[in-house]
Amino acid sequence: MNTFRAFRLHAAAEGAQGRLEDLRIEDLSEGQVLIKVCYSSINYKDALASKGLNGIVQGFPRIGGIDLTGVVEQSCDPRWTPGDEVIVHGYGIGVQTDGGHAHYARVQADHVLALPDGLDLKDAATFGVAGYTAALSQYCMELNGLAPLMGPVIVTGATGGAGSLAIAMLSASGYEVTAMSGKAQESAYLRGLGAHAVIGRQAFGERPKPLLKAQWAGAVDSVGGETLAWLTRTMLPEGVIAAFGNAGGMQLDTTVLPFILRGVKLLGINGNSLMPLRETVWKRIAAVARSCHLELVRNEIGLDELPAWLDRTLAGQVRGRAVICMQ
Numbered sequence: 001m002n003t004f005r006a007f008r009l010h011a012a013a014e015g016a017q018g019r020l021e022d023l024r025i026e027d028l029s030e031g032q033v034l035i036k037v038c039y040s041s042i043n044y045k046d047a048l049a050s051k052g053l054n055g056i057v058q059g060f061p062r063i064g065g066i067d068l069t070g071v072v073e074q075s076c077d078p079r080w081t082p083g084d085e086v087i088v089h090g091y092g093i094g095v096q097t098d099g100g101h102a103h104y105a106r107v108q109a110d111h112v113l114a115l116p117d118g119l120d121l122k123d124a125a126t127f128g129v130a131g132y133t134a135a136l137s138q139y140c141m142e143l144n145g146l147a148p149l150m151g152p153v154i155v156t157g158a159t160g161g162a163g164s165l166a167i168a169m170l171s172a173s174g175y176e177v178t179a180m181s182g183k184a185q186e187s188a189y190l191r192g193l194g195a196h197a198v199i200g201r202q203a204f205g206e207r208p209k210p211l212l213k214a215q216w217a218g219a220v221d222s223v224g225g226e227t228l229a230w231l232t233r234t235m236l237p238e239g240v241i242a243a244f245g246n247a248g249g250m251q252l253d254t255t256v257l258p259f260i261l262r263g264v265k266l267l268g269i270n271g272n273s274l275m276p277l278r279e280t281v282w283k284r285i286a287a288v289a290r291s292c293h294l295e296l297v298r299n300e301i302g303l304d305e306l307p308a309w310l311d312r313t314l315a316g317q318v319r320g321r322a323v324i325c326m327q
């Protein structure tokens with residue numbers, strides 16, 4: 001193979017600009033393992049990175065894509081052999097080193113995870129960073145006492161990638177899930193994923209009371225800002241919030257009262273976990289994947305369609321996950 005296709009970001013006057021290019025293996029950032037990428041995806045972070053926003057990309061030119069699944073082509077590390085099916089996400093791929101938006105990727109051997117039994121490469125990419133983070137949220141909430149019998153769970157940013165997969169996994173695990181979404185027209189989709197109820201984005205008011213009607217035993221929040229503040233006010237006693245997103249804002253304006261009067265727990269979730277935790281969480285994903293309505297969540301696209309889908313993701317217009325097929 002002489003050249004392969006990649007979507008590479010370049011520094012531009014207003015941040016960054018990406019274009020499809022023909023590259024050679026030696027153009028890739030260095031690593032011990034060369035992977036033939038089969039699938040990658042679009043996460044919200046990829047959409048921000050594609051425009052050079054929030055200082056996410058560290059060093060241009062850069063192939064974006066913070067997750068990928070594929071097959072090992074060459075390895076100078078004995079842990080990996082040509083033909084191994086693998087997942088790579090986080091560890092700076094797509095931002096500090098070249099990522100998954102290309103037909104090939106070269107990565108550090110320590111950053112490669114074997115595809116767990118029960119998942120194929122396409123389904124693993126459908127989860128990707130978004131689904132991993134949703135699964136990690138559920139795992140961490142359960143370590144902090146959440147169980148289906150404790151009461152309903154709410155998922156915000158519900159039609160997004162992380163939100164959709166959180167609904168599907170929680171519902172498949174026996175939780176009663178309420179979906180909060182800004183897209184009223186997607187109610188049937190959200191119910192198809194297993195949501196028991198669907199509510200619109202809330203009107204929060206200028207000076208909300210520090211404690212409102214207690215409703216949720218658990219909350220998976222991909223939105224942040226006023227939405228996360230509202231969640232703190234509406235959790236049941238001992239309720240657990242998993243917060244990992246900022247699609248709706250960075251500030252958190254709440255009081256200590258939910259924490260000291262209701263025992264609410266606010267967990268910060270960082271999907272860039274260390275490898276032993278990744279192995280645990282991916283096994284949990286594999287165990288539940290068949291019940292997660294992945295055909296409903298997945299929008300399968302080609303690499304040529306990536307620029308348009310990055311723009312749609314940034315505009316909040318995508319439902320579920322955009323999965324890029326490299327074949």
Ligand SMILES: NC(=O)c1ccc[n+]([C@@H]2O[C@H](COP(=O)([O-])OP(=O)(O)OC[C@H]3O[C@@H](n4cnc5c(N)ncnc54)[C@H](OP(=O)(O)O)[C@@H]3O)[C@@H](O)[C@H]2O)c1
Pocket residue numbers: 042043044045129130133156157158159160161162163180181182183201222223227244245246247248249269270271272313316317318320
């Ligand atoms: N901490 C971590 O490790 C980590 C890992 C993964 C993702 N994240 C973050 O989690 C968030 C979701 O990621 P994703 O890949 O699932 O993104 P996504 O697919 O683009 O989904 C984001 C969803 O948030 C909702 N939303 C968008 N703009 C909003 C606004 N202004 N106010 C309220 N809701 C809004 C929309 O859902 P509705 O229209 O249905 O409301 C949208 O579909 C992002 O902020 C991302 O950076 C963090």
